[in-house]
Amino acid sequence: MIGRNKFKYNLRKGSGKLRYEEILKVLPQDINKLIKDILIEKPVQEIRIKINKPILIYLSASEILLPYLVKEEDLKQILVKISNYSLYAYEEEIKQGYITIKGGHRIGIAGECVLVNREIRTIRNISSINIRICREVIGCSNELMKYISDNDRVYNTLIVSPPKCGKTTILRDIARNISDGMPIIGLSGKKVSIIDERSEIAACYNGVPQLNVGIRTDVLDNCLKKEGMIMAIRSLSPDILICDEIGTKGDIEALNMAFNSGVNIVVTIHGYSIDDIFNRNIFKDLLENRILERIVILSNRNRVANIEKIYSVGTKGDVVCLKG
Amino acid sequence: MFKGLAYIVIFLSCSYIGFYYGEIYKKRSKQLNNVLKATLFLNNEVIYANTPMPEALKYISFKVDSPIKDILIKVSEKLLLGESNSIYESFKEEYEKMSSEFHLYKEDLRIIKDFLNSLGETGVYGQDKLFNLTIENLKINCGSAEEIAKKNVKMYRSLGICIGAMIVIFLI
Numbered sequence: 001m002i003g004r005n006k007f008k009y010n011l012r013k014g015s016g017k018l019r020y021e022e023i024l025k026v027l028p029q030d031i032n033k034l035i036k037d038i039l040i041e042k043p044v045q046e047i048r049i050k051i052n053k054p055i056l057i058y059l060s061a062s063e064i065l066l067p068y069l070v071k072e073e074d075l076k077q078i079l080v081k082i083s084n085y086s087l088y089a090y091e092e093e094i095k096q097g098y099i100t101i102k103g104g105h106r107i108g109i110a111g112e113c114v115l116v117n118r119e120i121r122t123i124r125n126i127s128s129i130n131i132r133i134c135r136e137v138i139g140c141s142n143e144l145m146k147y148i149s150d151n152d153r154v155y156n157t158l159i160v161s162p163p164k165c166g167k168t169t170i171l172r173d174i175a176r177n178i179s180d181g182m183p184i185i186g187l188s189g190k191k192v193s194i195i196d197e198r199s200e201i202a203a204c205y206n207g208v209p210q211l212n213v214g215i216r217t218d219v220l221d222n223c224l225k226k227e228g229m230i231m232a233i234r235s236l237s238p239d240i241l242i243c244d245e246i247g248t249k250g251d252i253e254a255l256n257m258a259f260n261s262g263v264n265i266v267v268t269i270h271g272y273s274i275d276d277i278f279n280r281n282i283f284k285d286l287l288e289n290r291i292l293e294r295i296v297i298l299s300n301r302n303r304v305a306n307i308e309k310i311y312s313v314g315t316k317g318d319v320v321c322l323k324g
Numbered sequence: 325m326f327k328g329l330a331y332i333v334i335f336l337s338c339s340y341i342g343f344y345y346g347e348i349y350k351k352r353s354k355q356l357n358n359v360l361k362a363t364l365f366l367n368n369e370v371i372y373a374n375t376p377m378p379e380a381l382k383y384i385s386f387k388v389d390s391p392i393k394d395i396l397i398k399v400s401e402k403l404l405l406g407e408s409n410s411i412y413e414s415f416k417e418e419y420e421k422m423s424s425e426f427h428l429y430k431e432d433l434r435i436i437k438d439f440l441n442s443l444g445e446t447g448v449y450g451q452d453k454l455f456n457l458t459i460e461n462l463k464i465n466c467g468s469a470e471e472i473a474k475k476n477v478k479m480y481r482s483l484g485i486c487i488g489a490m491i492v493i494f495l496i
Contacts, residue, residue: 025406026406028409077409077410080409080410080444080445081406083444084376084377084378084403085376085377085378085403085410085411085444086370086375086376086377086380086444087444087445087446087447088370088371088374088444088446088447088448088450088451089374089375089376089377091447091448094447121447122447
């Protein structure tokens with residue numbers, strides 16, 4: 001039955017559904033042999049590979065230094081494979097500094113930026129890459145869903161979280177739960193539009209989401225948030241609009257537009273507490289217009305994507321702590 | 325009776341050898357034209373459609389004849405599986421397996437080698453330049469191959485027939 005969570009997950013270990021084969025496929029054989037077991041057994045978050053430097057593997061709470069000096073040829077091979085032997089097809093992604101590979105893993109690249117008219121045209125002489133491992137934690141938002149929805153309606157929700165606390169992971173699972181529906185809390189499946197500016201939420205590869213974002217979800221991949229939100233409202237008729245890391249005036253304007261069009265929003269921002277939101281001028285509109293109804297604060301205390309606090313924002317602007 | 329049969333066999337064998345050598349020149353010209361055709365199709369796929377290389381090679385393989393078609397399919401499969409470290413390497417491996425089917429000259433292979441060495445390894449601008457250069461070079465070689473074929477096909481065919489006839493006359 002759709003919406004009923006049958007998957008067990010373990011956030012404490014930082015584990016989740018990991019497609020490591022796709023990472024191994026792009027790595028040269030020598031590096032492959034060294035990394036394979038670590039990838040399978042440990043909660044790897046990042047693999048950093050730099051020319052003439054040892055490989056660094058970041059786990060959730062520690063790091064491993066591999067005794068292998070990376071050669072220029074190794075990096076060239078990785079680049080050829082992550083770009084599917086076609087660097088020309090990834091020019092836009094390279095300009096933005098990353099390529100998303102199958103499985104949703106994002107590979108950040110660094111090197112010499114070529115500027116034309118003060119704009120980055122490409123990155124050449126790539127000297128280091130950072131493979132950010134994508135883990136899908138299905139069910140991690142189940143606990144939160146009953147707080148952000150009621151009577152088959154999803155509240156306009158803002159998720160506040162410091163970096164690396166799992167806000168994108170939880171946002172992805174929220175999208176899946178809303179899209180598939182959760183009969184257990186009386187939530188029917190709704191049309192969801194995800195504006196995925198950096199291919200982080202749905203991790204699209206060739207336009208196809210690599211991660212489970214639900215059956216009623218449309219993804220605008222690699223799309224600027226403001227333009228994407230307006231485009232989605234006009235053309236995809238979503239019930240819910242989902243967006244990661246809002247923060248510019250344009251984003252807020254688009255969120256206002258979504259609200260005025262009767263579309264509910266679930267968005268995230270960088271921050272540490274509810275005061276962060278109230279102290280930022282940019283969110284004044286959202287608060288004064290009483291758009292936001294729920295504010296969720298995340299932390300990585302004890303585990304990733306730990307729900308620290310949940311606030312309800314009333315129609316008069318009154319804030320009530322529902323949890324925490 | 326037996327003698328007559330032997331004369332016919334000698335004449336036909338010499339003529340066949342003449343035709344065979346003539347065909348080699350014809351095949352070179354035909355294969356070079358196919359390479360040029362494939363390069364033009366690939367140019368469109370890369371520059372205008374931004375199709376990734378494995379898919380682009382598979383797509384254009386349907387538009388050219390064997391053995392170019394076969395090598396493109398095999399390389400495309402290899403790239404799709406991520407088995408190779410570079411496009412050049414996978415073409416080289418497949419070419420070595422099928423080299424007897426190809427009748428290209430060293431100077432033809434040099435153009436293709438230079439092309440494959442940089443194929444897919446730069447942005448659209450770089451690829452555009454690479455395609456333009458390769459297409460121009462291939463056109464020059466196609467022209468000269470056609471001329472050589474025209475000249476040599478006739479020559480080898482006539483030579484084969486003449487030598488065959490000459491041997492038979494001598495034996496008679």
